[in-house]
Amino acid sequence: MSAPALRPSPTVNLETAFLGLRLENPFLLSAAPSTDDLDMARQGLDAGWAGVVLKTTSVEGTPVPLAYPMMSAMEWAGRRLVGMGNIDLISEHHIDAVEERVRILTREFPAKLIAASIMGSRKEDWQSLVWRLRDAGVHLIECSFSCPQGSMGERAGAMVAQSASATEKVAGWVKEAAEHTPVLIKITPQVADVVEIARAVKNGGADGITASNSVPALMGVDIDTFAPIPSLGGLGTYSGFTGPAIKPLTLRTVAEIARHVSIPISGNGGICTWSDAVELFAVGAQNIQICSAVMHHGFRIIDDLKSGLARYMERKGFTSVSDIVGKALPHIVDHDELPRRTLRSRIDESACLRCGVCFVACRDGGHQAIAMREDRLPVVDDERCVGCGLCPLTCPAGCIRMEIIP
Amino acid sequence: MFDLLSPHVAHREAWRCLVCWDAPCTAACPVHVPIPEFIARLRSNDVVGAEELVREANPLISTCGEICPDEQYCSRACVLRDAEGPIRVRELHRFVTASAHAPWPAWAPSRPERLAVVGAGPAGIACARELAALGWGVDVYERDAAAGGVVRHALAVGRFAVERLDSDLDALRGAPITWHMGHAVPSLREILESYAAVFYAPGTHRDVLLDLQGEDTLMVSGMEFLRGWRMGQGLDLTGKEVVVVGGGNASLDVALTACHAGAARVVLVYRRGPREMPVWRRELEQASSKGISVEYYAHPVGIIAEAGVVRGLQCRRTRLVDHGGRRPVPEDMEGFDFILPADVLLRAVGSEPERDEDVDVRWGSKATVPVTEAMETSRRGLFAGGDLVSREGTVVAAASHGLRAARAIHRMLGGRS
Ligand SMILES: Cc1cc2nc3c(=O)[nH]c(=O)nc-3n(C[C@H](O)[C@H](O)[C@H](O)COP(=O)(O)OP(=O)(O)OC[C@H]3O[C@@H](n4cnc5c(N)ncnc54)[C@H](O)[C@@H]3O)c2cc1C
Numbered sequence: 071m072s073a074p075a076l077r078p079s080p081t082v083n084l085e086t087a088f089l090g091l092r093l094e095n096p097f098l099l100s101a102a103p104s105t106d107d108l109d110m111a112r113q114g115l116d117a118g119w120a121g122v123v124l125k126t127t128s129v130e131g132t133p134v135p136l137a138y139p140m141m142s143a144m145e146w147a148g149r150r151l152v153g154m155g156n157i158d159l160i161s162e163h164h165i166d167a168v169e170e171r172v173r174i175l176t177r178e179f180p181a182k183l184i185a186a187s188i189m190g191s192r193k194e195d196w197q198s199l200v201w202r203l204r205d206a207g208v209h210l211i212e213c214s215f216s217c218p219q220g221s222m223g224e225r226a227g228a229m230v231a232q233s234a235s236a237t238e239k240v241a242g243w244v245k246e247a248a249e250h251t252p253v254l255i256k257i258t259p260q261v262a263d264v265v266e267i268a269r270a271v272k273n274g275g276a277d278g279i280t281a282s283n284s285v286p287a288l289m290g291v292d293i294d295t296f297a298p299i300p301s302l303g304g305l306g307t308y309s310g311f312t313g314p315a316i317k318p319l320t321l322r323t324v325a326e327i328a329r330h331v332s333i334p335i336s337g338n339g340g341i342c343t344w345s346d347a348v349e350l351f352a353v354g355a356q357n358i359q360i361c362s363a364v365m366h367h368g369f370r371i372i373d374d375l376k377s378g379l380a381r382y383m384e385r386k387g388f389t390s391v392s393d394i395v396g397k398a399l400p401h402i403v404d405h406d407e408l409p410r411r412t413l414r415s416r417i418d419e420s421a422c423l424r425c426g427v428c429f430v431a432c433r434d435g436g437h438q439a440i441a442m443r444e445d446r447l448p449v450v451d452d453e454r455c456v457g458c459g460l461c462p463l464t465c466p467a468g469c470i471r472m473e474i475i476p
Numbered sequence: 477m478f479d480l481l482s483p484h485v486a487h488r489e490a491w492r493c494l495v496c497w498d499a500p501c502t503a504a505c506p507v508h509v510p511i512p513e514f515i516a517r518l519r520s521n522d523v524v525g526a527e528e529l530v531r532e533a534n535p536l537i538s539t540c541g542e543i544c545p546d547e548q549y550c551s552r553a554c555v556l557r558d559a560e561g562p563i564r565v566r567e568l569h570r571f572v573t574a575s576a577h578a579p580w581p582a583w584a585p586s587r588p589e590r591l592a593v594v595g596a597g598p599a600g601i602a603c604a605r606e607l608a609a610l611g612w613g614v615d616v617y618e619r620d621a622a623a624g625g626v627v628r629h630a631l632a633v634g635r636f637a638v639e640r641l642d643s644d645l646d647a648l649r650g651a652p653i654t655w656h657m658g659h660a661v662p663s664l665r666e667i668l669e670s671y672a673a674v675f676y677a678p679g680t681h682r683d684v685l686l687d688l689q690g691e692d693t694l695m696v697s698g699m700e701f702l703r704g705w706r707m708g709q710g711l712d713l714t715g716k717e718v719v720v721v722g723g724g725n726a727s728l729d730v731a732l733t734a735c736h737a738g739a740a741r742v743v744l745v746y747r748r749g750p751r752e753m754p755v756w757r758r759e760l761e762q763a764s765s766k767g768i769s770v771e772y773y774a775h776p777v778g779i780i781a782e783a784g785v786v787r788g789l790q791c792r793r794t795r796l797v798d799h800g801g802r803r804p805v806p807e808d809m810e811g812f813d814f815i816l817p818a819d820v821l822l823r824a825v826g827s828e829p830e831r832d833e834d835v836d837v838r839w840g841s842k843a844t845v846p847v848t849e850a851m852e853t854s855r856r857g858l859f860a861g862g863d864l865v866s867r868e869g870t871v872v873a874a875a876s877h878g879l880r881a882a883r884a885i886h887r888m889l890g891g892r893s
């Protein structure tokens with residue numbers, strides 16, 4: 071029982087719909103360790119998540135040869151988990167276990183969205199997975215076409231979603247079996263043209279796209295032993311890169327799809343806070359799936375996600391999440407359509423810490439337009455400043471802005 | 477003593493540094509430790525490289541990592557001081573020196589002629605290191621059995637781990653330095669005849685007296701008291717009421733050590749007010765956390781004793797009068813006397829140098845030896861540093877004198893740097 075709030079929380083309704091399904095809020099737990107255990111899924115739902123995508127499952131007998139350790143991190147500037155790496159595979163629990171969990175969860179949590187993720191290789195596998203989940207009463211089926219360790223698709227080590235033709239074909243198999251159950255295809259950002267893949271998903275008949283899965287990456291090299299990170303007895307492989315560091319990639323991937331293909335998108339990859347989520351809605355995602363932030367900070371982040379989003383919507387006068395969806399898209403143009411303007415850097419002396427970080431940045435990476443005065447205050451030379459906008463980014467006090475010169 | 481930063485916290489702290497283009501912290505440090513540079517090495521996890529830089533700049537860096545009053549130097553100059561608190565530079569020194577030990581790159585083969593250093597306190601140690609690094613053989617003469625001066629013998633027990641000093645001395649192993657320990661130099665005259673240049677850093681080791689009747693038998697010298705505890709044969713004060721007369725940092729060390737020695741109550745008597753007290757905040761906080769109280773505006777005027785046994789200290793209230801000088805002057809208020817009961821009286825109002833009357837060196841006012849920018853005295857070839865020449869009274873200042881003198885001596889003798 072929570073204590074009565076002193077100030078009533080925002081009254082905005084976070085309820086939203088996706089592929090004809092009702093979501094009590096737009097935040098889902100994505101297919102990952104947090105949804106690979108019945109009790110954990112229950113705890114996540116109890117904590118307030120609108121739904122779960124159970125970790126990717128496969129037909130009985132599919133080998134899942136896990137290797138440990140599987141996790142690694144991108145550390146930067148003293149921050150431990152700027153990005154997360156994993157060499158996990160799909161769930162060790164096969165469809166027999168997962169269909170049972172679907173039955174239990176749909177019964178125990180009638181108001182939540184219970185989805186399951188699948189991966190197969192042959193048509194029969196994909197389709198039998200779908201049939202069994204449908205029988206179990208699953209609300210939505212997500213297909214992993216994008217496991218960075220390679221799908222059991224065509225070529226070993228390749229992902230289905232790296233080939234438009236394979237994507238269209240497999241999406242077609244799945245949709246054929248799913249009939250009225252909505253199907254999402256989870257794609258990889260690691261393609262030359264994500265729009266082509268999105269079109270293939272649509273042509274295959276799937277209902278929507280999850281954009282996108284982890285980014286294939288090499289997390290590091292141990293410079294003493296030259297083993298990749300994570301090192302398993304001196305050997306290593308490429309990881310799936312997730313978490314805060316990949317948000318800009320996700321934003322672009324979702325924006326590209328939304329700008330060119332008319333297909334519902336579930337946004338995923340690098341979202342940690344409600345404002346990250348708003349950004350992803352704004353480029354076209356209708357709801358958000360989260361994995362790394364939960365693996366780092368726990369199910370409890372749902373609290374801030376919901377209240378922050380509600381407060382934001384109240385402030386902006388939005389009555390539904392769908393009001394935000396795509397709001398940024400009209401503002402995204404090609405480079406040649408950008409306005410050409412004259413800008414100059416302006417420094418607020420009263421807030422300046424006099425550290426000279428802007429001075430060094432401009433001197434060695436800009437246009438040598440900032441000089442340091444005797445009293446350690448930076449001054450901009452308008453003749454040299456081209457308005458590139460580097461200095462405000464480096465200012466620790468946030469006291470530099472770019473002024474438009476008429 | 478302070479907790480050592482964990483590697484992760486040290487790394488985070490290093491990343492908090494803004495790396496100002498002109499390093500005001502470095503400018504504020506007497507030995508100009510290249511702070512942004514060593515912090516850059518910490519950021520990239522080159523801890524050995526970081527140690528190399530700080531040790532090169534400051535031969536007493538392990539010591540300073542623990543007791544440097546950074547609040548008056550680097551931290552004070554940090555641009556983040558008021559915004560979010562200064563970078564904990566001193567603690568980062570401590571971290572690098574505790575985690576890494578860069579071996580000194582092979583000592584240059586030394587020239588045949590040798591130079592002399594008198595006094596192996598921080599000033600003498602720094603000078604000897606720098607002369608050796610510049611390729612000179614060095615004879616160090618020290619009255620005590622071990623090097624370190626005040627740092628080894630006078631810091632409050634519990635405030636400084638002498639291993640930090642030993643680790644600074646360890647770093648000098650293999651240097652062309654001969655340590656003549658237990659060798660008091662009675663007169664500089666002889667030494668000046670046998671060496672082309674001498675660095676003189678004897679510190680200040682004679683107690684300043686209070687001019688109270690019976691002081692010589694009824695008061696204990698604070699410095700002797702500290703030394704006793706540092707040498708493991710300290711005066712036991714169990715259950716005693718102790719009054720310390722002082723006001724500076726050294727008197728806080730005395731008071732802290734009195735607590736350590738078992739005193740039931742420790743009161744510090746100071747002539748001026750809290751704002752005038754020339755102490756480091758950190759040390760004062762430590763003292764008050766130990767329950768030491770300060771009797772401000774009090775001037776000792778007499779010792780109360782019965783049959784040679786101390787009973788208390790008679791004090792007179794003072795008030796501060798502004799005569800337009802640098803600091804207001806405390807003046808006695810006649811008729812406002814009071815007695816602080818005490819079993820033991822400790823004197824810690826400062827110390828002054830013992831004058832070597834045998835050498836025709838010019839003395840300045842305030843019992844210091846005036847020196848040039850290059851640390852040379854009025855007598856050619858005689859350089860001096862440390863507490864003897866300045867009232868700054870810090871290890872890092874003493875070290876800076878030693879380094880500066882060594883470089884000047886090297887130049888004087890025609891050496892190239
Ligand atoms: C109680 C106390 C606490 C302090 N706390 C701090 C602190 O926290 N941080 C800080 O930075 N500074 C502190 N200081 C100050 C610092 O210790 C001194 O400024 C510094 O030690 C001065 O160094 P020095 O080399 O000039 O002299 P000293 O350290 O006094 O060393 C002089 C050496 O010369 C030797 N000597 C003297 N005469 C002769 C002779 N004729 N022949 C041979 N050898 C001789 C002495 O035995 C001694 O070893 C403190 C000082 C005191 C007294």
Ligand SMILES: Cc1cc2nc3c(=O)[nH]c(=O)nc-3n(C[C@H](O)[C@H](O)[C@H](O)COP(=O)(O)O)c2cc1C
Nearest residue numbers: 100101126156158160283312313339340360361362
């Ligand atoms: C350890 C780990 C295991 C994962 N397993 C799966 C999986 O089995 N199936 C899947 O579709 N995605 C899997 N993912 C990807 C996540 O569901 C999600 O798409 C990705 O982490 C990006 O979102 P994030 O930045 O919020 O973490 C996994 C991620 C991690 C970190």
Ligand code: SF4
Nearest residue numbers: 505509544549550566
């Ligand atoms: S030696 Fe002292 S003043 Fe210099 S940088 Fe280190 S802590 Fe700061």
